[in-house]
Amino acid sequence: MNNTYYGKLIFELSKEGRCGYSLPKNELDNYKMSALPANLMRYEAPCLPEVDELTVVRHYTNMSNNNFGVDTGFYPLGSCTMKYNPKINEDMAAHRDFTCLHPLQDVDTVQGALEVYYNLQTSLAELSGLKEFTLNPFAGAHGELTGLMVMRSYHASRGDDKRTKVIVPDSAHGTNPASAAVCGLDVVVVKSRPDGTVDVDDLRPLLDDTIAGMMMTNPNTLGIFEHNIAEIAKLVHDCGGLMYYDGANLNPMLGVCRPGDLGFDIMHINLHKTFSTPHGGGGPGSGPVGVREGLEQFLPNPRVVRHEEEDGHHYTIENNDNSLGFISGFLGNFAVVMRAYTYILTLGHENVKNVGPLATLNANYVKESLKDCFELPLTGVCKHEFVFDGLKDKSTGVTTLDVAKRLLDYGFHAPTIYFPLLFHEALMIEPTENESKETLDSFIEVMRKIAKEAKEQPEMVKTAPHCTPVRRLDDTQAALKPIVTYRELVNQE
Amino acid sequence: MNFKFFPHTEDDIRSMLNTCGEQKLEDLYKDIPEELVFKREYALPDALSEVEVRRFFDDLGSYNMPLTCFVGAGCYDHYSPSVVNDILRRSEFLTSYTPYQAEISQGTLQYIFEYQSMMAELTGMEVSNASMYDGCTATAEAMMMAVANAKKRNKVLISDTVNPIVIRVVETYAKFHGVEVVRIAAENGVTSRADFEAKIAQDDVAGVIVATPNFYGILEDYTGWADLCHEHKALFIMNCVASALGVIKTPAEWDADIAVGDGQSLGIPMNFGGPYVGFLCTSKKLIRKMPGRIVGATTDADGKRTFVLTLQAREQHIRREKATSNICSNESLMALYVTIYMSLMGKQGLRDVNELGYSGAHYLAEQLCATGKFEMAYPDKPFLNEFAIKTTLNVDDVQSQCLCAGIQAGLKIADDTLLMCVTEARSKAEIDALVEQVQQLIDEEEN
Numbered sequence: 054m055n056n057t058y059y060g061k062l063i064f065e066l067s068k069e070g071r072c073g074y075s076l077p078k079n080e081l082d083n084y085k086m087s088a089l090p091a092n093l094m095r096y097e098a099p100c101l102p103e104v105d106e107l108t109v110v111r112h113y114t115n116m117s118n119n120n121f122g123v124d125t126g127f128y129p130l131g132s133c134t135m136k137y138n139p140k141i142n143e144d145m146a147a148h149r150d151f152t153c154l155h156p157l158q159d160v161d162t163v164q165g166a167l168e169v170y171y172n173l174q175t176s177l178a179e180l181s182g183l184k185e186f187t188l189n190p191f192a193g194a195h196g197e198l199t200g201l202m203v204m205r206s207y208h209a210s211r212g213d214d215k216r217t218k219v220i221v222p223d224s225a226h227g228t229n230p231a232s233a234a235v236c237g238l239d240v241v242v243v244k245s246r247p248d249g250t251v252d253v254d255d256l257r258p259l260l261d262d263t264i265a266g267m268m269m270t271n272p273n274t275l276g277i278f279e280h281n282i283a284e285i286a287k288l289v290h291d292c293g294g295l296m297y298y299d300g301a302n303l304n305p306m307l308g309v310c311r312p313g314d315l316g317f318d319i320m321h322i323n324l325h326k327t328f329s330t331p332h333g334g335g336g337p338g339s340g341p342v343g344v345r346e347g348l349e350q351f352l353p354n355p356r357v358v359r360h361e362e363e364d365g366h367h368y369t370i371e372n373n374d375n376s377l378g379f380i381s382g383f384l385g386n387f388a389v390v391m392r393a394y395t396y397i398l399t400l401g402h403e404n405v406k407n408v409g410p411l412a413t414l415n416a417n418y419v420k421e422s423l424k425d426c427f428e429l430p431l432t433g434v435c436k437h438e439f440v441f442d443g444l445k446d447k448s449t450g451v452t453t454l455d456v457a458k459r460l461l462d463y464g465f466h467a468p469t470i471y472f473p474l475l476f477h478e479a480l481m482i483e484p485t486e487n488e489s490k491e492t493l494d495s496f497i498e499v500m501r502k503i504a505k506e507a508k509e510q511p512e513m514v515k516t517a518p519h520c521t522p523v524r525r526l527d528d529t530q531a532a533l534k535p536i537v538t539y540r541e542l543v544n545q546e
Numbered sequence: 547m548n549f550k551f552f553p554h555t556e557d558d559i560r561s562m563l564n565t566c567g568e569q570k571l572e573d574l575y576k577d578i579p580e581e582l583v584f585k586r587e588y589a590l591p592d593a594l595s596e597v598e599v600r601r602f603f604d605d606l607g608s609y610n611m612p613l614t615c616f617v618g619a620g621c622y623d624h625y626s627p628s629v630v631n632d633i634l635r636r637s638e639f640l641t642s643y644t645p646y647q648a649e650i651s652q653g654t655l656q657y658i659f660e661y662q663s664m665m666a667e668l669t670g671m672e673v674s675n676a677s678m679y680d681g682c683t684a685t686a687e688a689m690m691m692a693v694a695n696a697k698k699r700n701k702v703l704i705s706d707t708v709n710p711i712v713i714r715v716v717e718t719y720a721k722f723h724g725v726e727v728v729r730i731a732a733e734n735g736v737t738s739r740a741d742f743e744a745k746i747a748q749d750d751v752a753g754v755i756v757a758t759p760n761f762y763g764i765l766e767d768y769t770g771w772a773d774l775c776h777e778h779k780a781l782f783i784m785n786c787v788a789s790a791l792g793v794i795k796t797p798a799e800w801d802a803d804i805a806v807g808d809g810q811s812l813g814i815p816m817n818f819g820g821p822y823v824g825f826l827c828t829s830k831k832l833i834r835k836m837p838g839r840i841v842g843a844t845t846d847a848d849g850k851r852t853f854v855l856t857l858q859a860r861e862q863h864i865r866r867e868k869a870t871s872n873i874c875s876n877e878s879l880m881a882l883y884v885t886i887y888m889s890l891m892g893k894q895g896l897r898d899v900n901e902l903g904y905s906g907a908h909y910l911a912e913q914l915c916a917t918g919k920f921e922m923a924y925p926d927k928p929f930l931n932e933f934a935i936k937t938t939l940n941v942d943d944v945q946s947q948c949l950c951a952g953i954q955a956g957l958k959i960a961d962d963t964l965l966m967c968v969t970e971a972r973s974k975a976e977i978d979a980l981v982e983q984v985q986q987l988i989d990e991e992e993n
Contacts, residue, residue, distance in 0.1 A: 060656075060850060060851050062656070062659070062663075063660050063885075063889050064663065071892075072894065073627075073629075073889065073891070073895075074627060074890045074891050074892075074895040074898075076625075076895070076902060076970055077902070077970065077973065079901065079902055079905055080973070080974040081905035081906060081908075081909045081974055082905060083905075084904060084905040084906075084908040084909055085901075085904075085905070086793065086900060086901050086905075089765065089904075089928050089930070090765075090767075090928055092767070092769070092795070093765040093767065093794060093795050093928060094793060094794055094795055095670075095791075095793055095794060095795055095796055095799065096795075096799060098893040098897070099664075099668050099670075099791070099792065099893050099896070100667050101664060101667060101888050101889075101891070101892045101893045101896070102888075102889050102892060103892045103894075104889060104890075104892070106627075106629060106890065109886065109889045110629055110632075110633065112889075113633045113636075113657070113882075113886060114633065114636070116652075116656055116657060117638035117639050117653045118638065118653070119650075119651075119653040119656070120638040120639060120642050120650065120651055120653030120654055121638070121642060121647075121650040121651065122637050122638045122639070122641030123641040123642075124637035124638070124640075124641045125637075125638060125641075128643070133643050137551060138637075138640065138641050139551070141596050141599055141600075143635060143640075144600075145599065145600075145603050147631070148603050148604075148607055149607075150603075150604075150607025150608070150610050150612065151603075151607060151610060151817070151818060152815045152816070152817050152818075153815070153816065154610055154612070154816060154817070154818040155613070155615050155617050155621055155816045155818075155954065156621055156816065156819030156820075157617055157619055157621070157957055158613055158615070158617065158954045159613075159945070159949055161611075162610060162613060162949070162954075163610055163611075163818065164610065165606040165607050165608065165609035165610040166610055166818045168606055169603075169606060176590055179588055179589050180588060180590075182584075191679035191680065191683070191820070191821075191877075192679065192874070192875040193874070194873055195679060195683070195873075197872065198872055201722075202718070202722050226863075227861075227862040227863035227864070227865075227869070227874075228862050228863075228872050228874055230862075230866040230867035231862035231865075231866055231871070231872035232872040233867060234867040234868070234869070234872070235690070235719075235722075235723060235872045236722045236723070237722050237723050237724045240866075240867045277577075278577050278578050280577055280578065280579060282582070283579065283581075308584070309575055309578065309583060310582055310583060310584055311584050314584060325875070331640045331641050331879075332641065332642065332643045332644070333639070333640055333642075333878050333879030333880075334639055334640075334642045334644065334651075334653075334654035334658075334878040334882070335643070335644040335645070335654070335676070335839065335874075335875055335878035336677070336679075336821075336877040336878045336879065337820070337821030337875075337877045337878075337879060337880055338875040353718075377718065377722075378714065378715075378717065378718030378721065379682075379711075379715045379717075380715060380718060380719075381679070381680060381682060381683065381715065381819075381820075382620055382621075382680050382681065382682040382711050382712070382808070382819065382820075382822075383621070383711075383818070383819025383820060384818065384819045384820070385819065385820055386821040387817055387818040387819050387820050387821075388817045388818075388820065388821055389820075389821060391603075395599055395603075397590065398591060398593075398594045398599050398602060399551075399593065399594060399596075399599060400549075400551075400593060401590060401591055401592045401593025401594065402587050402588040402590040402591070402592065402593075403592065403593055404549045404551075404552070404593055405588055405590060406587070407552060410572075410574065410575075411552055411554055411571075413571075413574045413575070414554070414562055414563065414566075414571060414574060415562075417566045417574055418562040418565055418566060421565050421566050422565060433577065434573075434574050434576065434577055457647070461647060461649055461650050466643075466650065467647050472863070486551070486552060487552070487553070488553070489553035489554070489558070490554070490561070490562060516847070518649050518650075521649040521650050522649070522652055523649055523652055523846040523848075523850055523852045524846040524847035524848050524850070525649065525846060525847045526648045526649070526844055526845070526846050526852050527844045527845055527846070527847075528844065528855075528856065530844045531842040531843065531844035531854050531856040532842070532856050532857055532858075532859070535833065535840070535842045535856055535857055536842055536843040536844075537659070537662050537666075537673050537674070537833070537840055537841065537843075537856070538662055538663040538666045538667075538672070538673065538674070539659075539660070539663035540663065540666065540667070541672075
């Protein structure tokens, strides 16, 4: 690892007169931009770096060395499903016959792209037990928002305008209530029982004709399957509401259950979780939304539609008047769609069904192997992930944050920490189906070692990490006096 | 189970199950009611090997037709240097998650800081967030930001000269978020000043959204607009084409409060519509109302300069239903894309790109008008590299004639009008080829 250049910003490598690009000679230089009215042009050029090509390449290559990805090592980040991102996906997403297409070019010239899009729609419908999907949403949270818009459009189409509330469990991902708020819905929180599942007795009195629906993830954020799901869905349906499935935790369900069969009406899927597309340091993702029969008309425009014809089939891009409207410029993150469909083709029906069971096996194996050192608040089988409430021995003062930071020293990414909010010292672990027993064993060994270190050298753990490119950061300073651009940085120095 | 993505041997499975105190894999699902378990095979294709996957996409790819592109309208065919794609495939960037563990995510955090710095430079604004999904949703977020900022107002004005693709997304978000969107009329290709003045004077507007260059490629004169907005306590929001900001008057120079738009024009491949990257820049004063992630500079325990996600108290995972937005995953890798692009291009490169587009577009417009069958839709209006042009020919005939020669001749925006765009990726020969097809059509019609 070469960190010689650590911390230098590209702006600091700039030297006036250097250049990192080449462009064709202007064959039409009698048409000059200087003819445009001066008052419509920039007074001052942007202060962008001036660097040669190799400097740019080295700068970003060195920078990447200060990063940790799934390809670097084990990434047990709970609720994020950090599975392997197959290389063939990248090659197919970069296929020139697809990347060169303008989203508004003649529909007859993009039939191949539309077929990929359509095929992924129908594959996701089969895998989830729902009728139809849109691939337009750009991310999971965007899918939630889109799904809630479908929910509201459905009620509006029936003239049922009293339904302004959506029920969200207290263990839900933060995006659920936030998406509801963006969609103009009020959030009603339903409590969890001591076993981590939705408290049906707490739910019942909340249900009336002001409820638009309920958002749930199953298995929930504690990795527990909501075994009362059929009863919950019936209660919500009986009061006229719809069931929304947050697909963030879909991975363990592959080969086991389909949300549509559990009573859900609307759902989103995170292609960047369950369908192996890379997270890219926080996007681009993709959050396809599926609906039960009868709700298709409300899906966002534009839609890809297949028409069977005598000599084959033909795809069109259509807008539906009953649709909720438009939530994206075009048809979503198409290159991510290419990756996800590549993954489904690679797995085929014979391997997709093993994804859930193997992910679940890995999670239970880690849980059972560490529960003597870490506090396990919920016993019994988990699904793809589980939550420890910190170290078993709390007397050392070593917190979940310290454990997470110490893991970095040992070459592992940390689990998700301090979520869900039900436990003070939550440490949420999700090993995916791609991890070998050997990898899990080495993680287990390190976790046990850290538990031992916490007793014997607590200070060392509390000041971790020690071996990473940088040490623990001062985030209070960052928030108190935010410096968010190079210009501010220079002015401050 | 013998499959390349599953490392589990039969022995592994047995011994791991043993640790869990279970006999078989199904036991791990014993908590799921039997009637809810999916029992049949998925109706999906058989697994394909890599060579078969490649063949599959090669075959399907042959049903696409790569075209010489003269369409813009929100997606621009700019050239992207090889360096960008090469670095983007580095798995340390590609396969990482959101940089929550800052000590091992300085790569991501630092490029986001550089991205924010460059977008602030490009728009002239003080601050930028870490990225939005696309230009349309970024504009919708700006609309919601304006309403949140105004507290008791829920009306937003949007000019009819904003790209209709953006308007319809803004209107959809508005409908559900309880915001009233009112259009400002267009006159001769630009926003009507009189209509704007009449509507802002009602003192119930939270924000005003305009575009630069506008949908027709026109550089509108917004002199005095920001003052009028501020006088009436509304935010002035500009939707911009990122690449053009290298040369045209910036949102900051127009005194805008929020600059939004799509960064796709900074070399991102057209990719049939995505992924692109939305940007949202604003003033320091409004930073705590901004949606999305923000990276800030700080120091580590050794005093070393470092970068970290900051102002997270605005975000959904902390504030839940009270967050400024529901966005979490954004378009981080595409932010890296435009950061590397701008590093390579610098201010001169962006200027050269715009100069080439300007020359090509003005040449094309002139050539088409010279045929006698075309005239500029808005003849007295200045444009950069995109323009609306009217024709007395049948627009569909023009487009299909060109399509046969592998050319996408603009976007039909009215029965007699095409919206045309020329970037630095179009050569004079390609422009001439388009004009030649049009001339052929004219000749055929006249014979």
